[in-house]
Ligand SMILES: O=C(O)CCC(=O)C(=O)O
């Protein structure tokens with residue numbers, strides 16, 4: 001199978017470790033306005049840590065761009081992983097709902113990624129989780145600014161795809177995000193990675209990837225977003241032509257050590273409104289009042 005952006009090494013890395021890093025997907029200068037606006041919305045100064053009231057903030061979004069127009073490279077890589085644009089639910093957008101880690105846990109001794117660190121989770125607080133769930137086809141981490149080591153870069157458990165896949169196979173009735181407690185499977189993981197890179201780099205992650213926020217003692221704010229990309233249809237692990245499996249599906253089959261799987265859900269699909277939505281609505285009202 002040929003890919004437009006991904007190298008053979010990147011394909012293998014995704015199949016084995018559930019992630020690829022696509023560098024240089026955009027220029028920071030092109031989005032500096034969004035960052036400036038984020039600080040205004042919060043009433044914080046970028047270079048004055050005494051103005052940073054909260055140590056970590058997940059902003060509601062105001063602006064958005066279409067990824068296909070803004071970053072053909074990132075879009076090409078997303079299509080490579082998900083089996084082409086016909087399978088992807090559009091529009092695929094990036095927004096300025098930044099997740100800003102100002103100085104989380106800066107007063108605590110540094111902890112490298114391990115099962116002892118708290119907060120490990122699988123994304124997807126808005127749907128009932130099945131092995132084939134289409135809602136989260138990819139997890140994306142967009143770096144809107146440079147991230148040095150030990151500076152708030154998200155921790156990834158790059159061997160988490162297998163335990164999550166097994167757990168989901170055992171639950172064809174599905175799991176709500178609260179009942180699933182995916183994070184407890186971190187005890188089965190031992191390969192960890194800290195997200196680092198430059199503004200414009202993008203990590204594309206398997207939807208099952210366990211990850212956690214990290215401490216940021218660096219004095220420099222860490223700015224990412226982590227939008228999901230959705231499939232139009234549920235994943236299919238039992239295709240008549242094996243060439244039709246996309247890389248996200250193949251990663252699941254490889255994690256389960258099978259060539260195909262006749263997986264059927266036994267309950268309905270379900271969308272859930274997470275508490276986050278109410279919290280961000282309130283934040284938006286406060287920020288609009290500040291901007292006026
Ligand atoms: O802030 C981070 O590094 C991770 C955030 C995250 O995983 C989330 O909001 O779901």
Ligand SMILES: [Fe+2]
Nearest residue numbers: 122123211226
């Ligand atoms: Fe997350």
